[in-house]
Amino acid sequence: MDKEFNQSQDTESRILQAAEKEFFEKGLAGARTASIAEAAGVTHAMLHYYFRTKDKLFERIVTEKMNMLEKMVLSAIGDNNLPLEDRIRQGVEHHFDFIAANHELPRFLVNEVYAHPERLEMMKVNMQDIAGEMLNNLQREIDEYAAKGLCQQADAKMLLIDIVSLNVFPFMAAPIISEITGNTYEDYDGFLAIRKKENVETILRKLKIH
Amino acid sequence: MDKEFNQSQDTESRILQAAEKEFFEKGLAGARTASIAEAAGVTHAMLHYYFRTKDKLFERIVTEKMNMLEKMVLSAIGDNNLPLEDRIRQGVEHHFDFIAANHELPRFLVNEVYAHPERLEMMKVNMQDIAGEMLNNLQREIDEYAAKGLCQQADAKMLLIDIVSLNVFPFMAAPIISEITGNTYEDYDGFLAIRKKENVETILRKLKIH
DNA sequence: ATTATCTATAGATCTATAGATAATGC
DNA sequence: ATTATCTATAGATCTATAGATAATGC
Numbered sequence: 474m475d476k477e478f479n480q481s482q483d484t485e486s487r488i489l490q491a492a493e494k495e496f497f498e499k500g501l502a503g504a505r506t507a508s509i510a511e512a513a514g515v516t517h518a519m520l521h522y523y524f525r526t527k528d529k530l531f532e533r534i535v536t537e538k539m540n541m542l543e544k545m546v547l548s549a550i551g552d553n554n555l556p557l558e559d560r561i562r563q564g565v566e567h568h569f570d571f572i573a574a575n576h577e578l579p580r581f582l583v584n585e586v587y588a589h590p591e592r593l594e595m596m597k598v599n600m601q602d603i604a605g606e607m608l609n610n611l612q613r614e615i616d617e618y619a620a621k622g623l624c625q626q627a628d629a630k631m632l633l634i635d636i637v638s639l640n641v642f643p644f645m646a647a648p649i650i651s652e653i654t655g656n657t658y659e660d661y662d663g664f665l666a667i668r669k670k671e672n673v674e675t676i677l678r679k680l681k682i683h
Numbered sequence: 684m685d686k687e688f689n690q691s692q693d694t695e696s697r698i699l700q701a702a703e704k705e706f707f708e709k710g711l712a713g714a715r716t717a718s719i720a721e722a723a724g725v726t727h728a729m730l731h732y733y734f735r736t737k738d739k740l741f742e743r744i745v746t747e748k749m750n751m752l753e754k755m756v757l758s759a760i761g762d763n764n765l766p767l768e769d770r771i772r773q774g775v776e777h778h779f780d781f782i783a784a785n786h787e788l789p790r791f792l793v794n795e796v797y798a799h800p801e802r803l804e805m806m807k808v809n810m811q812d813i814a815g816e817m818l819n820n821l822q823r824e825i826d827e828y829a830a831k832g833l834c835q836q837a838d839a840k841m842l843l844i845d846i847v848s849l850n851v852f853p854f855m856a857a858p859i860i861s862e863i864t865g866n867t868y869e870d871y872d873g874f875l876a877i878r879k880k881e882n883v884e885t886i887l888r889k890l891k892i893h
Numbered sequence: 894a895t896t897a898t899c900t901a902t903a904g905a906t907c908t909a910t911a912g913a914t915a916a917t918g919c
Numbered sequence: 920a921t922t923a924t925c926t927a928t929a930g931a932t933c934t935a936t937a938g939a940t941a942a943t944g945c
Binding site: 505506507517518521525526527 | 932933934935936
Binding site: 498499500501502503542546547579580582583584586587588590593596600601604605608625628630631633634635637638639641642643645646648649650652653654655667668671674675678679681 | 708709710711712713752756789790792793794796797798800803806810811814815818835838840841843844845847848849851852853855856858859860862863864865877878881884885888889891
């Protein structure tokens with residue numbers, strides 16, 4: 474009987490999908506379980522049948538998204554098999570593309586971490602170990618280049634913050650930026666392409682790679 | 684009778700103060716009028732006596748903060764009586780200081796504009812006129828410098844986005860950044876001082892001002 | 894037998910106001 | 920007389936569950 478997907482699977486995932494949208498848009502407090510159920514096309518009771526409580530459903534979404542936080546940040550460090558300039562270029566571009574494909578994620582995570590910093594603590598060991606290792610490698614490489622006069626000396630941590638800031642903020646503040654610069658949303662894709670190049674350039678010039 | 688401030692004035696402003704804190708922390712939906720009243724040290728009914736509804740009270744805070752949005756962005760453009768390098772340096776530093784002194788403001792405004800983009804429309808004419816004028820002036824100056832080979836050609840709008848991104852994002856994502864870089868909050872002021880210099884440098888190198 | 898779904902509603906939470914009382918300023 | 924404050928509660932909104940019924944998989 475491969476007619477259709479399992480109906481119950483479908484219901485559960487449709488609730489999850491509707492919940493993600495509602496929680497992203499309105500936050501935990503602003504979201505309504507009745508609205509989520511309606512958007513998912515199921516009765517309200519089904520939501521509680523599958524996830525028991527609103528909090529548990531939210532928890533489920535947050536956990537899923539928290540797992541993307543690492544990638545969201547660390548992808549900017551790039552592939553360490555490449556020469557430094559290519560590595561930086563690739564890191565910035567991949568990171569930019571990841572954010573563009575998940576442009577609602579940063580606002581959601583920033584709000585959630587602000588509201589519940591303890592959630593971040595749970596990931597502490599894991600996160601710092603991986604990040605520390607990657608940052609040390611990058612720092613060593615920058616030091617080597619700088620020693621040979623091939624680039625400006627730089628702090629790898631600061632560089633990471635630079636990249637993430639330049640890539641993420643324009644998405645979070647997109648409506649405000651459109652407003653101030655007078656950009657219309659019509660040429661938004663064009664704006665993004667230019668922005669991506671700009672960010673690569675900004676970082677490379679900071680490093681003065683020759 | 685200059686013994687004390689007018690008691691009613693005091694009540695009103697204490698409600699406003701408590702409301703700002705509650706709304707910044709929890710958003711409109713998450714805030715409770717009873718909590719605000721308690722934090723302000725007045726009975727719950729007083730809140731409604733002074734501001735009628737929760738929405739009107741929120742509106743009052745949002746309007747106040749929306750008026751800071753312009754300064755939040757445009758202060759980064761700097762004083763056009765200064766030579767370009769000093770102007771940029773001053774703009775970045777002033778903007779950084781403004782954000783540091785109002786580090787909760789960006790998250791609040793980003794969320795509010797996301798939830799109600801129409802609010803931004805209301806400021807449209809005003810904002811674009813001022814920003815357009817300032818950006819045109821800055822662009823002209825950059826063009827002149829670039830023509831003389833004194834700096835790299837650059838788009839003033841992109842430069843503004845660069846500055847705001849570099850200055851604002853680290854405050855919004857402060858807990859996450861601390862987590863990843865392993866910074867403790869103890870040396871946070873030191874971190875901020877370094878960060879401010881970094882941002883000035885990043886922008887100046889992008890422009891390659893000689 | 895178990896899993897999924899529905900209708901109907903209990904119970905919790907929160908905003909807002911009614912109505913009484915005290916303080917303040919002409 | 921007007922303004923500010925309090926207590927008590929109505930009324931709205933929302934989450935969660937009870938209890939009945941239909942669908943599914945051994």
